[in-house]
Amino acid sequence: MRQVRHDKPIISSLFDANDFYKFTMGQFVWQRYLGTEVISAFRNRTKKVRLAEIIDLGQLREELDHVRSLRFNNSELHYLRGTNEYGDRMFCEPYLEFLKGLALPQYELGTDGAEINLRFPGPWEKQIYWETIALAIVNELYARALMKPLSRFEQETVLSTGRLRLAEKIKFLRENPTIVFSDFGSRRRFSGEWQAYVNDVLCEEVPNQFLGSSNTYLAMRNGTVPMGTAAHELQMVVAGLRDGQKDWIRVSQREVTEGWWKLYGYGLSIFLPDTYTTRTFDENLTDEEVMKWKGDRWDSGDPIVFGESRINRYERLGIDPKTRMLIPSDGLDTAMIKKLHDHFYGRIKMSYGWGTNLTNDLFDSTMRGNLWYGPLSLVIKPVSANGRGLVKLSDNPPKATGAPEDIKRYMEAVGYDPNTPSVECKY
């Protein structure tokens, strides 16, 4: 395996690093919110890294421009048409026709001091496909910047470290054969080549535990399950569109939950409840919905509290929690997976969405000069919809994202009180 490739673009297919949930959300958006003007913005949460001084903006522009030249090909559309893991014909022909003609919209790139200012304005149904692709590009350019000052041998050492850590993960998985998981690490990957390598190795070494990848290209390439349902983005934008109406959070939440079920039914019925605190989400959910849906994805707050709250809820309704699913997807590593598995295994179905730590675990997490040898925390989130500022509270509201005045308004709307937990749980 070559360490650093400069001879071909980072992204060479619109499936690569494009997480499957962009298509499930993409069709939803295309059917219901066509023409909504959304702006998504890149943000580096690893503040100690002065990204604009490390990554060459010309190179970044070249990679992004190359993505704009790509189109979905017939085989990719055949694959989407034939995907049946979540139900038969989940993608309708007119949506596939739309994808066939899609070119990703223009982006805006500049700097803001030491930070990269990268924004994706455009109709929601088109700009939605930038998120995970653009994150994968920035991450790979950053990884190249980390590799560049190293000698050839040091570069090999980095890859050897990555391999040995992957070997430790595989050992852990073999010792815990009831753990099943998926790769959710496209957006934070060291490189496309490395993510592909990790997927190949997992397919060979732990085929019964490694279920699939959120990376549509790799799931297709390896015949694993394309993993994904929905992201906070959906709830955030729709809330923004209903902002100003009475009870807009409840209204938008009902709109997304009912619309999602109507479009995908049981196959993709995984709640992502924490956009505006799980407590609020739960209050707006009907018992009938809890009875019907498969389960929840956990993405913020305390996972034990969250899981217990789901089990409580099921038991209150006389549902056997063992028939339902919990998908932890925030900050997983073997220790966290082990802790959650020991706590929940046998009580509720667990399926782990393993991200950054799976696809970008090669460095020793030290600062050397201005370079942080470790993964970055980068996100691309919608910041406005038809001009309205967007907010995400999560189950950790003090870390809410959005403009301060918007956050305040949303917190009031959900009746946020620092002394009340975001997830109600008798545990």
Next chain:
Amino acid sequence: MRQVRHDKPIISSLFDANDFYKFTMGQFVWQRYLGTEVISAFRNRTKKVRLAEIIDLGQLREELDHVRSLRFNNSELHYLRGTNEYGDRMFCEPYLEFLKGLALPQYELGTDGAEINLRFPGPWEKQIYWETIALAIVNELYARALMKPLSRFEQETVLSTGRLRLAEKIKFLRENPTIVFSDFGSRRRFSGEWQAYVNDVLCEEVPNQFLGSSNTYLAMRNGTVPMGTAAHELQMVVAGLRDGQKDWIRVSQREVTEGWWKLYGYGLSIFLPDTYTTRTFDENLTDEEVMKWKGDRWDSGDPIVFGESRINRYERLGIDPKTRMLIPSDGLDTAMIKKLHDHFYGRIKMSYGWGTNLTNDLFDSTMRGNLWYGPLSLVIKPVSANGRGLVKLSDNPPKATGAPEDIKRYMEAVGYDPNTPSVECKY
């Protein structure tokens, strides 16, 4: 590109070198002829090459055994499910389920003097998938045997020759931009890597003329059209099953033609008329069928005579030949394509199935010692169905295949007379 790879199996996916027509025929067979016992046999028609003395049977066995360990994966089945070039949902779910569980049946391998004796007995619906895969394996092992005695530089020279000949083909195609064609060369390819290279180059260099590949894996990989309809095999086996009945050739031909239309309709309506002479086929065809079907594939005899006979027929029926298609697929090279194109272009739609000369054109066609540095003429054909010997006459009956007494019987049945042309044509 590495010249000769010994570190991985020749076939690593059941899509690779598996021509798309094996699936279109495969579903037809699975739906209608389940459990028919068919034996297909390998035959080397390049008699000057003593194949069993050149190819290591242990290696051949290893490669064939590896194929038996392969299964279709989810993505391959998604792709077949989503294929829409020939109509929506051309493959039914139960057939895809069947493929999901399919393992290729055991083969029989031995020698017969200097010849390899390789046979594929088994239920037709399973052994049908061996043909093009096994041919590709034998060809690649032979190509390795040709490369082995060469120095590293001589090996590079072979590949350079291949590249330059490909460049000449591309130049020819650019000079003749109305020529559209497909790769039909899986079974005769120099190697899998070389066929993939040729496909990649054609996609980049002549994207508007290169339509697709019969190799399902490469069509899927490159997003080109998976090319193929049916082979003589279908007509041969069904004739064998009806052999002994009155008018069995006519009866079997009606059975295949009507069944094929019923299953696939217009999408795959390409006649392959020459199994028992085109004259016989045409006599058994109704005008309504000629009115409905897309066109013909030409695979033996004189292509000009054949094409003219099609144009005559269309004109007799008041059909504009320009709305119909002719697919030459026998022994094409640039000279032959040019000749056919000059003759037919503008009169009938032409689409060329370019085989051996496209994917195995690297050598200088000389004997050196016991090695023929050129492509081999290898085939795998069904030889019996439920114990009955099978026959193919083609439009060149003196070269008919089958046991002499069977050939005689079939020739009598179609009223073969060496003085009457196999294709009736007023041209």
